Amino acid sequence: MGYPYPGYPGYGHPPPARPQRSGADMAISITVLVFIVALGGIAAVMGLFSVAFIDHCPPATCSIEGAVTAVFTSLLVAGGIGVAGVVLTIVQLVRRRTAWPFAVATLALCLMTLFVGAVGYVAAVS
DSSP states (O other), rough: OOOOOOOOOOOOOOOOOOOOHHHHHHHHHHHHHHHHHHHEEEEEEHHHHHHTTTTOOOOTTTOHHHHHHHHHHHHHHHHHHHHHEEEHHHHHHTTTSSSSSHHHHHHHHHHHHHHHHHHHHHHHHH
């Protein structure tokens, strides 16, 4: 008779279980992401209207160039922060890691950036 078939090697250890993500994390993250996108749209419309309707601006104290620069710079910076934060939050969600701090931090940074832009606008037109 022949030799028996050799034994198959063991499979080793099973792969580690994927970490569980809480439903609250996903709900908070998605809700805040929706707020970030809505904030971006509202800020863009408000910025456009605030620059478009500078009708009477006393030349001694008003700088139209300063107002336009303040509005568009704050919108551009807030948009960059928003895109980066949304991407980081989605990456964290896909990796099944806690994502809500990234979303909340992005929203806070966008709000602060837009506030600074609004202060710059008010300083330029008054």
